[in-house]
Amino acid sequence: MDNLGNIGTTEEQIELMDVATNFCRDKSPVEKVRALIDDDLGYDPAIWREVGELGWLAIAIPEAHGGVGLSMAEVVPIAEQMGRNLMSTPFGTTTLAAQALLAGGTEAQQAAWLPKISEGMAATLALREDHGDWDLAHVECSGTQSGDSLTLSGKKQLVLWADSAELIIVSVKVDERLRFALIERSALPEGALRREQIIDETARSYELTLDGLSVSTDALLDVDRGREVIEKVELAAGLVHAAEMTGGAQAVIDYTLDYLKTRKQFDKIIGSYQALKHPTVNNYVEYEKARTHLYSAAHSWGEQGRGEVAVRMAAAQAHDSYSQAADRSIQFHGGFGFTHDCDAQLHRRKAIMNGALIGDAPYQRSKLAGLLFD
Amino acid sequence: MAEKPDAAELKDYSQAADAWFKENTVRDPGFMLPLTFMEVSTDEQFDFLREWQRKVYEAGYLGAAWPKEYGGGGLHTDFQRAATRAMKKYDAPIMLNAIGNGWAGPLILDLGSEEQKQKYIKGMLNAEDIWCQGFSEPEHGSDLGNAQLKAVKDGDGYVLNGSKIWTSLGDRAKYMILLARTDFEAENKYKGLSFFLNPMKIDGISTSRIKKLTGEYGFVQTFFTDARISADCLFGGEGNGWSMAMKTLEYERGAKVKPVGGYFVKELDVMQIVELAKNSTRNGKPLLDDPVMRDKMTQYMIDIQALNLNNTRRRMPQLMQDKPMGLPLMNKLARTELIRELTEFSLGFQGTKAGYYVGDENAVDDGYWHRSYLNSFSATIGGGTSEIQRNIVAEHALGLPKTR
Numbered sequence: 001m002d003n004l005g006n007i008g009t010t011e012e013q014i015e016l017m018d019v020a021t022n023f024c025r026d027k028s029p030v031e032k033v034r035a036l037i038d039d040d041l042g043y044d045p046a047i048w049r050e051v052g053e054l055g056w057l058a059i060a061i062p063e064a065h066g067g068v069g070l071s072m073a074e075v076v077p078i079a080e081q082m083g084r085n086l087m088s089t090p091f092g093t094t095t096l097a098a099q100a101l102l103a104g105g106t107e108a109q110q111a112a113w114l115p116k117i118s119e120g121m122a123a124t125l126a127l128r129e130d131h132g133d134w135d136l137a138h139v140e141c142s143g144t145q146s147g148d149s150l151t152l153s154g155k156k157q158l159v160l161w162a163d164s165a166e167l168i169i170v171s172v173k174v175d176e177r178l179r180f181a182l183i184e185r186s187a188l189p190e191g192a193l194r195r196e197q198i199i200d201e202t203a204r205s206y207e208l209t210l211d212g213l214s215v216s217t218d219a220l221l222d223v224d225r226g227r228e229v230i231e232k233v234e235l236a237a238g239l240v241h242a243a244e245m246t247g248g249a250q251a252v253i254d255y256t257l258d259y260l261k262t263r264k265q266f267d268k269i270i271g272s273y274q275a276l277k278h279p280t281v282n283n284y285v286e287y288e289k290a291r292t293h294l295y296s297a298a299h300s301w302g303e304q305g306r307g308e309v310a311v312r313m314a315a316a317q318a319h320d321s322y323s324q325a326a327d328r329s330i331q332f333h334g335g336f337g338f339t340h341d342c343d344a345q346l347h348r349r350k351a352i353m354n355g356a357l358i359g360d361a362p363y364q365r366s367k368l369a370g371l372l373f374d
Numbered sequence: 375m376a377e378k379p380d381a382a383e384l385k386d387y388s389q390a391a392d393a394w395f396k397e398n399t400v401r402d403p404g405f406m407l408p409l410t411f412m413e414v415s416t417d418e419q420f421d422f423l424r425e426w427q428r429k430v431y432e433a434g435y436l437g438a439a440w441p442k443e444y445g446g447g448g449l450h451t452d453f454q455r456a457a458t459r460a461m462k463k464y465d466a467p468i469m470l471n472a473i474g475n476g477w478a479g480p481l482i483l484d485l486g487s488e489e490q491k492q493k494y495i496k497g498m499l500n501a502e503d504i505w506c507q508g509f510s511e512p513e514h515g516s517d518l519g520n521a522q523l524k525a526v527k528d529g530d531g532y533v534l535n536g537s538k539i540w541t542s543l544g545d546r547a548k549y550m551i552l553l554a555r556t557d558f559e560a561e562n563k564y565k566g567l568s569f570f571l572n573p574m575k576i577d578g579i580s581t582s583r584i585k586k587l588t589g590e591y592g593f594v595q596t597f598f599t600d601a602r603i604s605a606d607c608l609f610g611g612e613g614n615g616w617s618m619a620m621k622t623l624e625y626e627r628g629a630k631v632k633p634v635g636g637y638f639v640k641e642l643d644v645m646q647i648v649e650l651a652k653n654s655t656r657n658g659k660p661l662l663d664d665p666v667m668r669d670k671m672t673q674y675m676i677d678i679q680a681l682n683l684n685n686t687r688r689r690m691p692q693l694m695q696d697k698p699m700g701l702p703l704m705n706k707l708a709r710t711e712l713i714r715e716l717t718e719f720s721l722g723f724q725g726t727k728a729g730y731y732v733g734d735e736n737a738v739d740d741g742y743w744h745r746s747y748l749n750s751f752s753a754t755i756g757g758g759t760s761e762i763q764r765n766i767v768a769e770h771a772l773g774l775p776k777t778r
Contacts, residue, residue, distance in 0.1 A: 004679055005679075005683075007683045007686050007687055007690070009692055009693060250696070257772055257774065261773065261774065261775070269775045271768075271775050272774070272775040272776060272777050273777070274764075274765070277764065277765065277768045277774055278761070278764045278768070280768065280772065281707075281764040281767045281768050282764075284700065284704070284767065284771070284772060285704050285707065285708050285767075288684070288700055288701055289676075289677065289680035289681070289684070290680075292683045292684050293676070293679070293680055293683070295687070295693055296679075296683050313675075313676045313680075316672075316673075316676055317676055362669060365669050365672040365673060365676070366665075366668075366669070366672075368676075369662075369668045369669070369671070369672045372648075372672060372675055373648070373651075373652070373668070373671070
């Protein structure tokens with residue numbers, strides 16, 4: 001089997017890991033995460049500005065468009081540390097939108113948007129619909145062309161950070177072909193965005209009503225590269241969310257360990273009981289496997305064939321490991337685990353959200369099986 | 375200290391090693407070859423593997439990085455790595471003298487006297503002197519620190535009484551690394567232990583073979599009845615047995631003493647399992663069309679790939695900062711449990727044929743899978759059970775309190 005990835009790091013990746021580790025830890029203490037749950041925007045604009053100033057949105061954008069000219073491999077340590085510290089911002093969606101533009105944008109579109117993203121403009125993707133299918137090519141929203149205008153219809157769901165994004169990239173079917181339209185949020189009619197109640201209270205998500213909305217055909221990505229955009233976005237999303245989940249798994253295991261080391265029952269520190277100790281070790285082992293897969297996926301990202309296998313392995317392992325570690329964290333915290341005050345639920349909910357966005361572990365495995373065995 | 379290798383020299387050596395293993399590797403000598411040093415059952419297996427190790431050593435592909443003055447090759451570690459890669463490439467048989475080369479040798483090279491190095495190292499490299507390990511006792515399997523075999527100082531020697539168990543190659547070994555109790559009044563159980571380089575072929579030491587769950591042999595129980603050894607067999611000083619025993623475990627990571635090279639245990643080739651699955655059918659369709667089997671097989675591929683890459687990641691300090699002991703300590707647990715699960719899983723591919731065993735012409739792959747599954751327990755139990763491993767990871771990597 002020659003489509004299995006390898007593992008390696010780059011100097012830039014490690015530098016970014018060090019910076020991101022400190023930045024996310026310092027700027028996103030859990031009290032702040034919890035305070036932002038009740039905030040409309042859902043993130044701290046000052047921190048978002050800093051993320052832009054640090055150049056983190058420019059990492060995987062070519063220098064010609066004002067970017068740093070690295071790759072998604074260098075985005076991974078940042079997403080990992082953000083997930084570890086439950087730091088919510090439009091970082092992920094903006095990064096993915098840039099990838100979509102790179103995969104399918106015309107010269108003019110790339111020149112118009114990528115420099116702005118590089119400087120810190122938020123963007124997002126509107127890909128999901130009411131059918132709930134993880135297959136991003138399954139699109140029922142449509143666009144009808146007349147002259148050089150395209151009239152859109154249908155509803156997009158789970159559009160993360162849509163109220164902050166200046167650019168929203170929407171998938172629609174035009175004459176049976178999968179197309180992507182660039183919509184400026186400022187052009188949305190009143191009421192086009194409805195805030196959704198989502199399982200992850202640290203993120204913000206919106207339903208986007210396309211009915212009545214028109215865009216110029218100049219705002220459509222390259223007609224021949226629709227498939228490439230889907231593949232690139234799916235892979236990049238798998239990588240970014242695997243990174244977030246891996247960081248989250250590390251955090252929830254550490255959070256559980258803190259409790260197991262301090263809580264006493266029957267005169268003993270509960271971490272000395274093997275009934276708690278052994279499953280915690282099992283969860284830790286699964287986490288380390290997830291992290292290994294994550295850095296393999298980052299390393300293999302650009303390689304034809306290997307990239308997809310490595311990313312799906314990372315996504316499957318991260319989702320399973322994060323879910324299980326958070327699930328056991330709730331249980332091992334006993335009565336406290338059942339309360340909203342216990343951080344375990346933040347992680348458990350985030351793992352569910354991540355699975356909902358990119359496809360859960362069994363889904364990733366079903367895609368992998370085809371790549372490995374058929 | 376060997377120089378940083380010259381690239382051209384290393385390349386020549388690698389090519390020579392490649393050619394040598396290509397030419398000399400025998401994979402099917404006409405009888406089943408053991409996959410691990412713990413499974414050597416018959417004389418023909420033992421003789422074959424001993425001869426193979428001698429040949430590899432004499433060709434310069436084992437102990438290449440060990441000091442020249444004691445029988446090693448005196449080369450940089452990268453040379454031995456290249457030789458080991460060639461061994462793996464041609465699926466060469468295992469190195470037999472695992473306890474000697476993997477445990478006793480590094481300990482002696484690290485802490486032994488000049489005389490001990492001269493006496494022991496070369497003989498373990500060329501497999502002339504087979505070594506075994508005497509740590510476990512019948513009543514103290516996992517609780518090694520509680521070993522009770524008695525070593526009583528008597529004049530210029532020690533008199534040994536007691537028993538050791540699960541001694542791989544015990545009936546064929548010339549030496550045993552032995553953990554024995556020299557002080558029954560020490561302040562704790564660990565401080566009463568001492569470590570010996572113990573000769574096996576002496577009066578008062580006898581072995582009896584243990585039949586394994588597979589029906590084969592490979593382990594013995596060793597009995598010590600007033601066996602008398604000389605005082606210079608003591609290694610590391612009285613009362614330091616526990617720390618010596620623990621040290622033998624550290625050398626595996628190759629940090630202190632350069633690895634001897636080769637392998638004592640054959641990695642299970644996962645592709646064989648995938649092949650077996652691909653060639654199996656269920657309800658008239660390919661087995662891997664069955665969604666349950668397909669999902670499980672994929673999960674195992676994810677697991678295997680993770681453990682294989684973990685070995686690379688372990689050498690990348692930049693990805694090991696958070697819990698540096700985590701990966702090294704979990705490796706045994708994760709790997710041995712996975713192999714047990716995988717081999718058990720493979721039995722399910724075989725349908726009715728899962729009923730056959732080694733020796734029947736109808737057995738799939740001569741019963742290889744059944745034998746591998748049953749033998750897999752030697753690794754999940756031996757060398758510290760998986761349950762003990764979880765305690766070790768919990769206490770030493772995660773910082774959880776001891777179980778008492």
